[in-house]
Amino acid sequence: MKILLADDHFLVLDGLEVLLSTLPFVESTTRALDYFSLREQLEKETFDLLLLDIHFGKHDGREIIHEIKELNSKMKIIALTSHSDSVTIKSSISAGFDGYLLKIDGREEIERALKAVLNDQRYISTKTQQFFFDSQIGRNKIELTEREKEILQLIVHEKTTREIADILNLSEKTIETHRGNIMLKLEVHNIAGMVKKAIMQGLVHL
Template identity: 75%
Template sequence: MRILLADDHFLVLDGLEVLLSTFDFVEETKSVLDYVGLKKMLEKEKFDVLFLDIHFGKHDGREIIREIKQMMPDMKIIALTSQSDAATIKSSVNAGFDGYLLKIDGRDDIERALKAVTNNEKYFSAKTQQVFFETQTAKNKVELTEREKEILQLIVQEKTTREIAEQLCLSEKTIETHRGNIMLKMDTRNIAGMVKKAIMDGLVNL
């Protein structure tokens, strides 16, 4: 396997070259410090895998990956970056990276990533997956006020708007306003959908 490293930090490149030299399936490793050097290298040599920093000098790896893939369509490209926020991970996946590693990831992750992408599989390190999963979970979690939870519970119990208003000593208009806010937060279009989602997401007691 021939590997190309694209990063604008000498220490990162040196460290990676030493680490990759310990893999018996890696034939050769070369490195470049800027996008001009990267293009020149790809014009004259063929590589199996490219490790590309998301913030590669003045260039954004997500913006230049399409041009790189046009130059070397069979080469796999793995993001190797310190950017661990979910937005960057998601945008990199959408841009076309075959894998995503953090610079704090260990040797085992790098080895697994290389074997996965060359087997036409996507690879995202455990730390990357954890960040993305936690963000998605937080994104999907419905945050209701105590009053909204109370009203939702009564709706699930098939109480009418009038009955809920009387029980909570509120006006029917106020109950309708709360119900609209609950539906908006839960991204549902009707009472049936709201009740179903409330039960599935464990937002009420049955």
């Protein structure tokens, strides 16, 4: 099995390469630190599986997955992330990921995931399922990621999408994705409703 690792953190890539080298069915691993190198690798070589960080530098894995599949439609893609909130999990699976792993998952979990997706089975790690279950039990409690809190705070202070993207050094598309996820979590349908509920819930400071 030839695996491509896409993450913008050297330590994560180093750890994955060491771990995957202990699996007898893994033939080789190749790393991509940014979207440009990811596309470059996919254009010159065929891989069986891609482990893709959902928040890959300035890019959102849920937005680029279709472009990736156009380059290699047979390659399986597993989301690799530190995000365990239900919105991210559901949106990632809906986007077309074949599996979902957390960066805290261990060797045995990763091995099961690789084998499952290569056998055309969708795989969601045990810890991910537990986090999802727990979030549904406590679904009335609104939990935002640190990035979502940053963006929400800037929206409340009347910053435009372009201004927020410049401040956080992210793409406008990524900001829009985060904004959509915030709306889902707050159960609102527009910016005015989002700002109102954020203030009422004490999620931002004025």
